[in-house]
Amino acid sequence: MEEVLAIAAIFVFLPWIILHYVTKWKTSASITTDDEALLEELYSLAKRLDERMDTVERLVASDNPGFKPARLVHDSEVDNQQLRELEELIAEKKGASK
Known part of the structure; x- marks a missing residue:
C-alpha cells in the first residue's frame, strides 16, 4: 500500500502541483x-x-x-x-x- 502511495505521489501529485503553480505563474505575469x-x-x-x-x-x-x-x-x-x-x-x- 505504501508503494502505491509513493508511486502515485511521484507520478500524479508531484506533476500536478508543479503544473498548477506554473499555470498560476503564467497567468499572473500578464496584464x-x-x-x-x-x-x-x-x-x-x-x-x-x-x-x-x-x-x-x-x-x-x-x-x-x-x-x-x-x-x-x-x-x-x-x-x-x-x-x-x-x-x-x-x-x-x-x-x-x-
Missing part, C-alpha cells in the same frame, strides 16, 4: 484587460494634452513674436513616427481581440 484599458485611456489623454500644448504654443507665438516654445522641436517627425507605431499596435490588439 489584465483592466490594465490594458487604463493604458489605452492614459495614452489617449496624453495625446489630447500634447495636441492642446501645440495649440497653446501656436496661439501664444502668434500673439507674442518673441515667444520661444519650451519644446525643442515642434511636431517632431521622430515623435510622430513613434506615436503612429503605437497606434498601429493598439489597432492590431483591438483587431485581434474582436
